[in-house]
Amino acid sequence: MLSGISIAPVDRAAARAMHEHICEFAAPIGSLGRIEELAEWLAAIHGGFPPSPYERRAIVIGAGDHGDTDATARRVRAFAAGSSAIGAFARAARAQAFVANFGLARPAPPHERIFDVAVAAGTRGFADGPAMPHEHVDAALRAGVEVFERVRARCDPQILALGEMGENAASAAALVCALTGAPPEDVVARGAGSDEARVRATTALVTLAVERAGEGDWRAIAAQAGGYELVGLAGVLLAAARARLPILLDGLAVGAAALLARAIEPAAAEYCVASHRSREHGHAVVLRALGLVPLLDLDLRLGEGTGAALGFALCEAAARMVCEMKPAEN
DSSP states (O other): OOTTOOOOOOOHHHHHHHHHHHHTBSSOTTTTTHHHHHHHHHHHHHTSSOOTTOOOEEEEEEEEOOTTOOTTHHHHHHHHHTOSHHHHHHHHTTOEEEEEEEEOSSOOOOOTTEEEOOSSSSOOOSSSSOSSOHHHHHHHHHHHHHHHHHHHHHHOOSEEEEEEESSOHHHHHHHHHHHHOOOGGGTSOOOTTOOHHHHHHHHHHHHHHHHHHTTOOHHHHHHHHOOHHHHHHHHHHHHHHHTTOOEEEOSHHHHHHHHHHHHHOGGGGGGEEEOBOOSSTTHHHHHHHHTOOOSBOOOOOOOTTHHHHTHHHHHHHHHHHHHHOOBOOO
16 A cells, blocks of 8 residues: 655765755854755755745544544534534635545535545444454555545645544554554543543553554554544645645654654654644654654643644745845855
8 A cells, every 4th residue: 555655865975965054144153043944945945945835724623433433523513514623724824725524424515615535434343343344454555645636636735734633632642552562551642631540441442453463564553543634644744845845743643643653754853843832741752752842832732733834934934044045245
């Protein structure tokens, strides 16, 4: 699966050239801090100056249900009605947001920006066995590539943010543990309303899924613990990296999808930046594994791509800086 996707490494020479360009500004080198690093990363992706000011921006939110729940439907309906958090954040960021139904238990409402590419009506959960058949892993990845191509046909984005909707804390934690070797106790979410009994139960469930995955490859891990929305987002990420787009990551669940994409094609991770540090327990494990330092730390933990959307403004600032600032006069 996806053997046809070949992702070129980012252009390190372009990043070095951008550093030299920044050194010529009428401002002390390093005085703009992480924005300078961000500009160099953008140059490495584009092979030169970024397309200032990133007018065409897109957010892809993967949606899916897990086990016996269908809790995601309300959030998808809010998106369709224009009243979701990510809808508000997308409007603030001048971005077009799209929801991809990779595996909702109920049909998504018809909407021009909701893509129905469902592989199944939710996973089976993984309490009693694999979350999905191996062939569904491949199907979800292909659906992610299809979603990216639909978004590209709709708005031809120059930069992409990723988010998710789904009760996927256990699935994301299991993927992270299986792909990084981190112990479940370091990853399992301790969010609002999570008492210790629930944390222990989730930790035991994640441990079981990781043990079942064993020494298997990425496909076996995804089948054991994946959610359709997380596997689908890995496909979106791989397609976006192949197209050489900067990819803004959200929190723990999107980070799990990024780890899966990296396991499939290591170069994909070079196209990712962490827009923020989530309040979710375990996100720090993801950031360390991907080697990413977040741009923001705002205690966010909603998901939907809300944190990722905030990264657009910083990328625009970095692009404008290198395109509009002038070298110092002698």
